[in-house]
Amino acid sequence: xxxxxxxxxxxxxxxxxxxxxxxxxxxxxxxxxxxxxxxxxxxxxxxxxxxxxxxxxxxxxxxxxxxxxxxxxxxxxxxxxxxxxxxxxxxxxxxxxxxxxxxxxxxxxxxxxxxxxxxxxxxxxxxxxxxxxxxxxxxxxxxxxxxxxxxxxxxxxxxxxxxxxxxxxxxxxxxxxxxxxxxxxxxxxxxxxxxxxxxxxxxxxxxxxxxxxxxxxxxxxxxxxxxxxxxxxxxxxxxxxxxxxxxxxxxxxxxxxxxxxxxxxxxxxxxxxxxxxxxxxxxxxxxxxxxxxxxxxxxxxxxxxxxxxxxxxxxxxxxxxxxxxxxxxxxxxxxxxxxxxx
Amino acid sequence: xxxxxxxxxxxxxxxxxxxxxxxxxxxxxxxxxxxxxxxxxxxxxxxxxxxxxxxxxxxxxxxxxxxxxxxxxxxxxxxxxxxxxxxxxxxxxxxxxxxxxxxxxxxxxxxxxxxxxxxxxxxxxxxxxxxxxxxxxxxxxxxxxxxxxxxxxxxxxxxxxxxxxxxxxxxxxxxxxxxxxxxxxxxxxxxxxxxxxxxxxxxxxxxxxxxxxxxxxxxxxxxxxxxxxxxxxxxxxxxxxxxxxxxxxxxxxxxxxxxxxxxxxxxxxxxxxxxxxxxxxxxxxxxxxxxxxxxxxxxxxxxxxxxxxxxxxxxxxxxxxxxxxxxxxxxxxxxxxxxxxxxxxxxxxxxxxxxxxxxxxxxxxxxxxxxxxxxxxxxxxxxxxxxxxxxxxxxxxxxxxxxxx
Numbered sequence: 001x002x003x004x005x006x007x008x009x010x011x012x013x014x015x016x017x018x019x020x021x022x023x024x025x026x027x028x029x030x031x032x033x034x035x036x037x038x039x040x041x042x043x044x045x046x047x048x049x050x051x052x053x054x055x056x057x058x059x060x061x062x063x064x065x066x067x068x069x070x071x072x073x074x075x076x077x078x079x080x081x082x083x084x085x086x087x088x089x090x091x092x093x094x095x096x097x098x099x100x101x102x103x104x105x106x107x108x109x110x111x112x113x114x115x116x117x118x119x120x121x122x123x124x125x126x127x128x129x130x131x132x133x134x135x136x137x138x139x140x141x142x143x144x145x146x147x148x149x150x151x152x153x154x155x156x157x158x159x160x161x162x163x164x165x166x167x168x169x170x171x172x173x174x175x176x177x178x179x180x181x182x183x184x185x186x187x188x189x190x191x192x193x194x195x196x197x198x199x200x201x202x203x204x205x206x207x208x209x210x211x212x213x214x215x216x217x218x219x220x221x222x223x224x225x226x227x228x229x230x231x232x233x234x235x236x237x238x239x240x241x242x243x244x245x246x247x248x249x250x251x252x253x254x255x256x257x258x259x260x261x262x263x264x265x266x267x268x269x270x271x272x273x274x275x276x277x278x279x280x281x282x283x284x285x286x287x288x289x290x291x292x293x294x295x296x297x298x299x300x301x302x303x304x305x306x307x308x309x310x311x312x313x314x315x316x317x318x319x320x321x322x323x324x325x326x327x328x329x330x331x332x333x334x335x336x337x338x339x340x341x342x
Numbered sequence: 343x344x345x346x347x348x349x350x351x352x353x354x355x356x357x358x359x360x361x362x363x364x365x366x367x368x369x370x371x372x373x374x375x376x377x378x379x380x381x382x383x384x385x386x387x388x389x390x391x392x393x394x395x396x397x398x399x400x401x402x403x404x405x406x407x408x409x410x411x412x413x414x415x416x417x418x419x420x421x422x423x424x425x426x427x428x429x430x431x432x433x434x435x436x437x438x439x440x441x442x443x444x445x446x447x448x449x450x451x452x453x454x455x456x457x458x459x460x461x462x463x464x465x466x467x468x469x470x471x472x473x474x475x476x477x478x479x480x481x482x483x484x485x486x487x488x489x490x491x492x493x494x495x496x497x498x499x500x501x502x503x504x505x506x507x508x509x510x511x512x513x514x515x516x517x518x519x520x521x522x523x524x525x526x527x528x529x530x531x532x533x534x535x536x537x538x539x540x541x542x543x544x545x546x547x548x549x550x551x552x553x554x555x556x557x558x559x560x561x562x563x564x565x566x567x568x569x570x571x572x573x574x575x576x577x578x579x580x581x582x583x584x585x586x587x588x589x590x591x592x593x594x595x596x597x598x599x600x601x602x603x604x605x606x607x608x609x610x611x612x613x614x615x616x617x618x619x620x621x622x623x624x625x626x627x628x629x630x631x632x633x634x635x636x637x638x639x640x641x642x643x644x645x646x647x648x649x650x651x652x653x654x655x656x657x658x659x660x661x662x663x664x665x666x667x668x669x670x671x672x673x674x675x676x677x678x679x680x681x682x683x684x685x686x687x688x689x690x691x692x693x694x695x696x697x698x699x700x701x702x703x704x705x706x707x708x709x710x711x712x713x714x715x716x717x718x719x720x721x722x723x724x725x726x727x728x729x730x731x732x733x734x735x736x737x738x739x740x741x742x743x744x745x746x747x
């Protein structure tokens with residue numbers, strides 16, 4: 001018998017897509033299919049489909065309460081081809097840990113056939129950025145459990161009526177933060193920098209990435225890397241939401257691109273402690289591509305229609321700081337003081 | 343040289359605390375996944391479990407969790423994947439896990455948890471009260487209240503056997519009085535591994551197993567279309583628990599050669615005029631006081647409930663109908679309830695309603711916050727019940743015993 005502390009059931013070899021034109025070859029392989037009831041233009045549902053496609057059939061997927069549970073997984077019409085189980089709003093990390101622990105214990109003890117099985121727990125921004133932080137943080141500490149947490153972030157509690165979350169952008173009009181005559185800006189917090197927070201705080205977590213369904217090959221490869229790495233991994237996706245962000249569903253893909261093009265949501269991955277910018281963000285950070293004004297992104301969405309000139313300026317100045325002042329542009333906010341200057 | 347735990351783990355008689363016995367039950371049951379989070383007094387069990395694992399005395403994935411919520415969610419999901427699980431908590435820690443506690447029962451997932459019964463803060467208090475464990479009584483959890491470390495062997499092994507029976511598939515709480523049982527040593531006869539294997543089959547989740555070979559969807563959104571049918575199934579499972587427990591108990595008695603009643607522990611009841619009824623370690627002062635009162639010619643006995651869920655309605659009706667009067671002692675409270683009685687008192691009264699012969703019943707609230715129940719407290723309660731029986735008059739007042747005015 002292997003030492004309890006060392007035994008690892010291993011991970012699957014999942015080939016990377018590389019380019020988007022590799023996806024059609026896999027078009028027939030769907031593990032998230034019809035049966036869901038998500039809104040037209042829902043990018044989170046697309047994340048589910050691409051995530052399941054990336055993981056393949058030997059997977060267990062745990063879904064935290066949120067849109068991708070309530071609107072997505074209904075009795076008698078489940079869209080899931082792979083085994084799927086609901087977990088509570090704040091427990092995606094616990095669900096992944098419990099599932100991985102059961103597989104590990106049962107395989108080690110000879111009670112279940114040994115094979116690498118992908119364990120994915122997904123959560124929305126409520127589950128991954130507000131309530132579930134504690135359980136995800138704990139899950140990311142255990143090097144012996146191979147699991148991936150995917151946070152599909154549509155920037156509000158969209159299922160319950162578009163209420164503010166820790167992921168909602170500054171100033172956004174939500175049903176809990178409506179603009180009014182006395183206070184134009186009811187939501188005066190800046191969005192949590194969650195992926196970097198998990199990456200910095202959990203040194204045994206060997207893979208953390210940000211992704212966006214507008215770049216599907218990049219997303220699939222990041223999910224596959226998260227599953228292939230030994231130990232826990234975390235992927236944060238930004239998902240335009242027509243209902244919550246108040247725009248025509250036709251523009252979902254475009255908004256996903258604009259979030260990256262404006263520099264608001266940089267794409268990157270951290271593997272074994274090394275950071276790599278991916279896609280357009282890589283070109284932006286090395287000055288090969290200019291960031292678009294964030295106003296282009298904000299003006300497209302009804303949730304910012306109450307903005308006046310100074311709001312746009314403030315928002316742009318905060319995005320500029322991410323790229324100009326942060327120690328690691330768009331990722332790590334703090335600076336190191338020069339010890340010679342006291 | 344044998345490790346400390348090796349010296350202690352063989353079949354035979356050992357000096358053990360209630361928590362320590364529970365750790366042995368986990369070892370003997372070959373539990374697969376265990377989660378821990380510190381809160382007094384349940385947490386001693388995890389100190390024994392972790393030491394067993396560190397010494398190689400048994401093999402489990404043992405995870406110190408980040409909160410009680412995480413603790414119970416982790417084992418809930420492990421149970422869905424076919425792992426035998428153990429966890430536990432106390433007082434407000436148990437309440438921090440209330441969400442997983444509810445869904446574990448709702449999902450019909452077997453789980454065995456130790457509740458080291460503790461008062462609900464605030465104000466902070468470590469001592470035993472049963473309100474923590476009792477909060478899951480309506481959710482589908484089975485709950486038993488052992489009174490001695492020896493009984494933890496019986497109720498611990500029965501908990502796994504009944505919880506994992508496909509006719510039941512419900513979680514089970516072992517509600518152990520904090521300090522009085524979790525931390526008190528007594529001589530205990532531990533069973534051997536072969537006997538335990540003969541009694542306890544491996545946990546088989548069957549076609550509900552969450553595995554790529556069985557790609558099911560568990561707990562999709564059901565709403566009003568299906569939820570009532572799901573609830574009805576849980577109710578049937580809770581009914582089945584009664585029958586399965588009786589069956590398992592008969593098997594337990596045969597396998598381990600013991601002679602106990604599955605539901606009720608009756609003490610000196612054969613010729614008793616009146617009895618005191620309660621749960622858990624109350625039985626110790628009550629039984630001693632009964633022996634002393636017997637010397638004074640007072641015909642008092644005790645009927646102790648071993649299981650609160652499933653509630654042994656028929657057995658209790660048959661038992662209590664034999665007496666003139668019954669005093670029910672609650673180590674819990676239910677503020678604003680009928681006659682402001684405790685939970686057990688009201689439940690026993692409900693069970694007795696409509697019986698052919700209903701004794702006079704009086705409620706007592708006693709020993710809250712871990713306050714010791716003294717012999718004189720028991721005698722005071724018994725005298726009140728005796729006079730109720732002698733005068734053949736009802737006394738609906740619920741008395742608080744051993745409390746400052």
